[in-house]
Amino acid sequence: MNLEEIRIDRQKWMTWKNIKPLRDAIAVLEDANFEVELGDVVKIKGESTQNIEDIARTMMPWRKGPFEIFECLIDTEWKSNIKYNLLRKHFNLKDKRVADIGCNNGYYLFRMQEDSPKSLVGFDPSPLYKTQFDFVNHFVKSDIVYELLGVEHLEFYEDKFDTIFCLGVLYHRSDPVAMLKSLFRGLDVEGEVILDTFYIEGDDEMALCPKSSYSKIPNIYFVPTIPALKNWCLRAGFSSFEVLETSVTDADEQRKTSWIEGQSLEDFLDPNDNTKTVEGYPAPARVYVKLIKDKK
Numbered sequence: 001m002n003l004e005e006i007r008i009d010r011q012k013w014m015t016w017k018n019i020k021p022l023r024d025a026i027a028v029l030e031d032a033n034f035e036v037e038l039g040d041v042v043k044i045k046g047e048s049t050q051n052i053e054d055i056a057r058t059m060m061p062w063r064k065g066p067f068e069i070f071e072c073l074i075d076t077e078w079k080s081n082i083k084y085n086l087l088r089k090h091f092n093l094k095d096k097r098v099a100d101i102g103c104n105n106g107y108y109l110f111r112m113q114e115d116s117p118k119s120l121v122g123f124d125p126s127p128l129y130k131t132q133f134d135f136v137n138h139f140v141k142s143d144i145v146y147e148l149l150g151v152e153h154l155e156f157y158e159d160k161f162d163t164i165f166c167l168g169v170l171y172h173r174s175d176p177v178a179m180l181k182s183l184f185r186g187l188d189v190e191g192e193v194i195l196d197t198f199y200i201e202g203d204d205e206m207a208l209c210p211k212s213s214y215s216k217i218p219n220i221y222f223v224p225t226i227p228a229l230k231n232w233c234l235r236a237g238f239s240s241f242e243v244l245e246t247s248v249t250d251a252d253e254q255r256k257t258s259w260i261e262g263q264s265l266e267d268f269l270d271p272n273d274n275t276k277t278v279e280g281y282p283a284p285a286r287v288y289v290k291l292i293k294d295k296k
């Protein structure tokens with residue numbers, strides 16, 4: 001697979017008529033060195049004569065965050081700090097080569113800088129989310145590399161990784177074991193993956209296959225029990241599977257704000273029974289796992 005050709009081809013996405021004006025706005029942002037605070041809110045301190053909020057709003061929907069740029073709080077649909085903080089005690093990225101697959105606008109990558117990793121690379125094939133990343137990174141000025149590539153390109157990537165995060169992507173893949181194999185091959189001879197996915201309760205090695213949508217999300221293919229997920233991971237080649245955490249998403253973590261159009265979690269659950277989705281499936285719960293690749 002020739003990644004350079006794919007990169008050149010995808011660079012053209014930045015000229016789409018919904019993306020080009022956003023890129024033009026980034027190109028004329030005022031430049032300076034700004035103070036950055038990498039807390040629950042990724043904050044950029046300083047001031048600008050430009051209307052940052054107006055520019056940021058042209059880049060909606062903002063799903064992952066929050067960010068604060070000068071006076072403008074980008075109150076994203078997800079409080080991604082909750083997931084980050086849940087995982088924080090389970091990783092140390094010092095001097096590691098790190099990838100975040102499905103990195104969205106890079107919120108976790110910005111926060112991961114606190115560990116001083118050797119490198120940080122984000123993969124996400126969305127020109128809008130890359131544009132949000134470039135907007136925030138104009139102020140942060142990080143060395144994070146953002147590739148407009150998907151998990152399917154990872155095994156062909158020029159570099160291998162020590163730690164790969166893959167959060168909230170597995171259930172979007174029609175062949176989850178193939179995706180797990182791609183993560184395995186994206187690691188160096190040894191390494192670790194931190195992954196989360198929706199799961200259903202149960203001791204049986206089973207997966208729910210939603211008919212057309214799950215929690216109103218159309219492209220969800222499989223929601224496994226934890227034993228089924230373990231089997232997928234072992235079949236993909238990992239030598240160890242450790243459950244780190246489980247959680248149920250609530251309306252504090254995911255909710256409608258003025259930074260997204262349309263609906264959010266409260267519209268996705270059964271109004272009479274919030275343990276079920278509107279389709280009648282078990283409400284979304286997540287399992288967070290660490291997978292180890294050992295030297296053969």
Ligand SMILES: C[S@@+](CC[C@H](N)C(=O)[O-])C[C@H]1O[C@@H](n2cnc3c(N)ncnc32)[C@H](O)[C@@H]1O
Pocket residue numbers: 064080101102103104105123124125126129149150151152166167168169
């Ligand atoms: C549910 S979001 C998860 C975002 C973030 N990782 C998190 O956990 O909060 C899924 C992300 O996967 C990205 N995505 C879509 N297709 C992908 C692919 N083929 N490979 C990697 N990421 C993909 C989407 O653009 C989106 O940002």
